[in-house]
Amino acid sequence: MIHGGDIYTEGVFKGKELIDYSSNINPLGVPKTFLSNINEAVKNLEIYPDVSYRKINKSIENYLKIKNMGIVLGNGASEIIELSVSLFKRILIVVPSYIEYEINARRHNVDIIYSYLNSDMDIDYKDIMSKFKEVEAIIIGNPNNPNGGIINKDKFKYILNFAEKNKKTIIIDEAFVEFTGNTNFSFTQEAEQYNCLFIIRAMTKFFAMPGIRFGYGITKNKEIINKIKEKQNPWNINCFAEIAAIKCLSDKKYIEESLLWIKSARGNFINGLQDISFIEKVFYPHANFVLIKLKKITGETLYELLLQEGFVIRRAKNFKGLDDSFVRFAIKDDRLNESFIKVLKGVEGKI
Amino acid sequence: MIHGGDIYTEGVFKGKELIDYSSNINPLGVPKTFLSNINEAVKNLEIYPDVSYRKINKSIENYLKIKNMGIVLGNGASEIIELSVSLFKRILIVVPSYIEYEINARRHNVDIIYSYLNSDMDIDYKDIMSKFKEVEAIIIGNPNNPNGGIINKDKFKYILNFAEKNKKTIIIDEAFVEFTGNTNFSFTQEAEQYNCLFIIRAMTKFFAMPGIRFGYGITKNKEIINKIKEKQNPWNINCFAEIAAIKCLSDKKYIEESLLWIKSARGNFINGLQDISFIEKVFYPHANFVLIKLKKITGETLYELLLQEGFVIRRAKNFKGLDDSFVRFAIKDDRLNESFIKVLKGVEGKI
Structure with a gap:
């Protein structure tokens, strides 16, 4: 396994x-607000989901306090990781990290370059920077799995600006970011400014629903959104995941x-x-x-x-x-x- | 739309x-047996699904009365259509038919050749046969959408044998086959004999659950199964779809x-x-x-x-x-x- x-x-x-x-x-x-609203999902079993999932998108906007951003929804964050990684020819993966980054890159014949955390499990920002020109995109966890370290925004700024200037992409996997307890650690606010940022989020971990399979990606870069949507099948989120997202994301x-x-x-x-x-x-x-x-x-x-x-x-x-x-x-x-x-x-x- | x-x-x-x-x-x-067992799904929300989905596979075997066949599960039959079509370089699509065959072929740069139904919406078996050597695979609906016609097994036999002999693949989309009211119209039994057959089934239509997103593919061709599984993300079926499959497929x-x-x-x-x-x-x-x-x-x-x-x-x-x-x-x-x-x-x- x-x-x-x-x-x-x-x-x-x-x-x-x-x-x-x-x-x-x-x-x-599992948040009780999902369980007490489960009948709404049952009611929707017999109809196709809204192919544009307009209600979920609204919930995500409210939850992240974002506006006018592109949103893509996945059958688990796994789908979003796969689709975003697959867009590139050559990617830098900060490792050790979630093994699916690498699996998906290989699956889509994306060349991989690695940047290793140091022995204290700190990000080697200089190493990333020195390798960045060789790749189209970076993927990095924030917090990163398995060590739980977060990105130092000050040290990362140079990388971010380089990506923005050179039309590269930075995929930040924030599946665990809620557990930091500090919304400032997330890059969702920066994503409203930087076209280069693609942020992956999940409901699996923080809302305790690995069974429901729901993740999403946000970016202001409409080109990325369109490319991912072209690759997705219609109705990829089932009616239970839909209600889970709508109810739980607003469960303060x-x-x-x-x-x-x-x-x-x-x-x-x-x-x-x-x-x-x-x-x-x-x-x-x-x-x-x-x-x-x-x-x-x-x-x-x-x-x-x-x-x-x-x-x-x-x-x-x-x-x-x-x-x-x-x-x-x-x-x-x-x-x-x-x-x-x-x-x-x-x-x-x-x- | x-x-x-x-x-x-x-x-x-x-x-x-x-x-x-x-x-x-x-x-x-929606079958009542799903609704009355929905708590089993709720119980599973907080754990990851069995990544091999052993219980679902067992249910499918019982439902289709098959043994020792390869089974792949999809987040809707859409996923199975996409993954199976994507395996080939050149495919024949019998049209008019479900538009996702073509969309997925294009998405994966699969060359397409068409065989048109005649004006009575009957399958042109000779036309298929004459074009078969140019492609690696055929995809056809049984019954076919939008006309509801089924494959005439006698007339299809030559095509089937040709495929078997020449190591080609025939993808038969049987999302609606239960509605024929005659299990003999399905090719699931033939699939136990013919390595060339890949059958797609769905729960969406017959079990009235478009909201649940669950489909599957069966074939004795282990190479196809392995190739599809390599392309799939782990845990692609959520806990509600899992219970729906297990309970409904046995609801006689x-x-x-x-x-x-x-x-x-x-x-x-x-x-x-x-x-x-x-x-x-x-x-x-x-x-x-x-x-x-x-x-x-x-x-x-x-x-x-x-x-x-x-x-x-x-x-x-x-x-x-x-x-x-x-x-x-x-x-x-x-x-x-x-x-x-x-x-x-x-x-x-x-x-």
Whole structure:
């Protein structure tokens, strides 16, 4: 399995209940506003969706406080990643990062150049800049998966201006940006100024709905919008995803409570991890997951030991630039995080 | 609008309730077995779907009574049409037919050769055969949209054998095949024998769920399956579509009632249409829609007159080979069909 979130092979299909620390979903769960409006989706089952999805677009505009921007909708952010990456002949991927960037580039015969995060998992802005003229576009996560680091806007400014001046594209994957707790970390406002920016967002993570498959892309660059729309099939969003988007994006209470949770849980969890003897380094995240460098134990061994205790984690060795000394943990609610830390403590005795 | 089913632009957004005779949905509506099991989908919202969708595949095998076949799942049959068409360099499209075949071929730079139905809307088997050596694949509807004609298996046999022998592919779009009321009209059984066959099916029409977006393709040709899967994003089916597929495909009662309805409603509706003075020809359909050739009135005028009465029909002039003297009507329940015939009768006085 190349992704987290597969609780089927080891869990469901063997009748085991596993706690999934491999995928990064808001533990507050599906917003109630979706569940209480689910009948609106049921009512729409028998008709084709609005092929222009005008209501969803309106909700996104309100949610992001944007106007007159182009919006494309995807069956999961996966679709938007694929379609945007496929537009280019040669792309720079900042790695380690979400493996689908690379998979999609290869699928569409897009040449790839890599820019590696340094050993502190910081972005190497100079390296990106030095390679930028060789490619048409960059794709980068903000926060980036698996380390949870964010883009430093000051340091990124030169790259942004270079892209704008030279008609290049910067794809910023902000699937996790809500978890930063600070809307200023997002590039959506900049996207209203810069033609070069294409921002990808998702409902999967923050609104706890990996099952619903809904993501979107925004840019003021109408050429990109048109090129992507030409590649899309009609009615790519189903009626349940449609209602989920419309209802949840305006659910201020859920958003507020989620931000309270992540702020507190992230701090507590990181503190707890400091005490684990086989952790060499905890990379401080701005997202709801944390990258760990292990010592004295491999990712494989830790994975197996934790599985015996009913926890699934994400081994990180298939992220480019990482090896089996890296693993990624989700951040859940304090109660679960405490049990998880306790289990990690228990592992100490076994190595 | 290039498709039927757009009740938004003229209807919903203007506050008008329209009766949609432009899209072809089973009037029995969403199977109750889906609605009563919707909580299973809700339960799955917070987890990623099984990336292999093992339960859906099992349901499809049971439904089609197939074994050891390759299955690919799509976010609507649209996705399966696109991916299968995109595999080839040169394809023959039997037209007039569903416009997405052509759109997807163009999108993927697939060269197109056409084989036209004759003026009775019958398949020109000789023409297909004579052109087959020039292409890698054929795509054809069974029943075909917009005319509702089916493939004559005897006459098709030579084409099938030629394809098998010469390693070509025949894509048969069976999105409407359940409405024929005869499982022998489907090529799913032949697909267990012939490596050249790729069959596309959908839940949209027969199970009345255009909102759910679920289609699939089956073939014993593992190479095709692998090539399509390589092009697909993970988790392309959302949790509601997953439960819909699992529950509805095994709903024998719904299937039985639907077949009773279509058999009777189709006959009655066709009879009613015979009396309309501005209809030159009714092409007898094996599906739940009927292609009409008009006289003394254009499709455009009829569309406008019917819209005033609250009915939306499908003008057929954008189907290749047809002009504005063709329209397509859906077949609904007897009560609605009678009102519709009455409204058509009323139009007679206006021309």
